[in-house]
Amino acid sequence: MKEDFEITYKALFRKYYANLIFYATRLIGDEEAEDVVQDVFIELWKRKGNMEIGEQIQAFLYRAVYTRSLNILKHRNIESGYAAIVEEINQRRVEFYQPDNNEVIRRIEDRELRKEIYTAINELPDKCKEVFKLSYLHDMKNKEIADVMGVSLRTIEAHMYKALKFLRGRLSHLTLFLLLFLTK
Numbered sequence: 001m002k003e004d005f006e007i008t009y010k011a012l013f014r015k016y017y018a019n020l021i022f023y024a025t026r027l028i029g030d031e032e033a034e035d036v037v038q039d040v041f042i043e044l045w046k047r048k049g050n051m052e053i054g055e056q057i058q059a060f061l062y063r064a065v066y067t068r069s070l071n072i073l074k075h076r077n078i079e080s081g082y083a084a085i086v087e088e089i090n091q092r093r094v095e096f097y098q099p100d101n102n103e104v105i106r107r108i109e110d111r112e113l114r115k116e117i118y119t120a121i122n123e124l125p126d127k128c129k130e131v132f133k134l135s136y137l138h139d140m141k142n143k144e145i146a147d148v149m150g151v152s153l154r155t156i157e158a159h160m161y162k163a164l165k166f167l168r169g170r171l172s173h174l175t176l177f178l179l180l181f182l183t184k
Contacts, residue, residue: 005048012057013041020065027069036072040064120170124163131159132167 017037024033040061044051124132134140134148142160146153 008053009045016058016061020061023062024065024069027066028072032072036065036068039068117171120167123170124166128159128163131156132163135160
């Protein structure tokens with residue numbers, strides 16, 4: 001019986017192998033078609049002890065190739081769905097950590113920038129610092145500052161000139177930001 005099965009098996013292999021490869025290729029493409037057909041023939045070989053090969057063998061072989069091909073297609077869909085999800089997660093991660101789009105990073109940068117500016121302002125001489133703070137931080141006009149401090153408008157303008165010159169030099173590496181911050 002074993003020899004009969006081997007002869008029948010080889011005959012089936014020669015008769016159906018090429019057609020099954022063609023069929024599987026139409027279903028799943030070249031890359032995995034041969035593996036699917038070989039797996040079907042391996043399964044047939046494993047069942048040799050309890051399988052009767054009869055008229056329905058062609059239908060069995062095609063159905064087995066079809067079923068295995070469907071499983072591969074389902075697996076591909078799962079993989080591509082997983083890959084799409086992973087890509088979306090990675091894209092969102094990139095967007096989240098991109099400084100231009102990340103509110104947390106923007107706040108940290110703003111805080112560091114403010115700290116650096118305030119440090120530079122605090123390095124100004126006392127009168128210059130007071131005039132600058134009243135003007136830029138409290139939004140007062142030079143005339144109002146002169147009245148509050150009891151000095152001439154010309155003195156306030158001189159302090160502002162000195163303060164701005166110092167800050168532009170001290171914070172030159174922040175030129176773009178300073179243009180926005182220091183222009184009223």
